[in-house]
Amino acid sequence: MVVDFSFYRRVMEFLVRYLGLGDRVLRMDVLRYDEVLNGVKALVKISDLSGNVVKYCVVRFDNALGKAEPKCVDNENQAWKTYREMY
Numbered sequence: 001m002v003v004d005f006s007f008y009r010r011v012m013e014f015l016v017r018y019l020g021l022g023d024r025v026l027r028m029d030v031l032r033y034d035e036v037l038n039g040v041k042a043l044v045k046i047s048d049l050s051g052n053v054v055k056y057c058v059v060r061f062d063n064a065l066g067k068a069e070p071k072c073v074d075n076e077n078q079a080w081k082t083y084r085e086m087y
Contacts, residue, residue, distance in 0.1 A: 007040075008028070008030065011028070011030075011042060011044060011059060012026075012028045014059070014068055014070070015028070015044070015046060015055075015057055015059065015070065015072075018070050018072075019046075019054075019055060019057075019072060021046075021054065024048065024054075025048070025049055026046055026047065026048060026049075026054065027046070027047045027048070027049060028044050028045070028046050028047075029044065029045045029047070030042055030043070030044050031043045031044060031045055031056075032083060036060065036086075036087060037087070038062050038063050038064040038065070039060060039061045039062045039063045039064070040060075040061050041058065041059065041060040041061070041083065041086055042058070042059050042061075043056070043057075043058050043079060043080070043083040044056070044057050044058075044059070045076075045079075053074075053076075055072045055073070055074065056072065056073055056074070056075070056076055056078075056079030057070055057071065057072040057073075057079070058070070058071045058072075058079060058082045058083045058086055059071075060086055060087075071086070
């Protein structure tokens with residue numbers, strides 16, 4: 001899957017602020033990305049540089065309302081369930 005760098009950067013900066021992780025060096029992997037009504041949703045894995053998972057986050061960006069709705073969990077299975085349930 002190819003994700004535009006500007007989208008990747010926007011998501012990463014948003015999640016770092018949302019989770020209060022600005023003092024850490026992190027890596028973000030986009031596991032899934034889909035278009036939805038009025039926007040997009042993405043499932044991302046945030047890890048530290050040693051590969052330890054910090055969080056899994058599902059983010060829905062609503063272009064019509066100009067807002068993002070994040071849901072972050074520690075468990076990958078729960079993250080996939082949340083992603084499937086998010087409209």
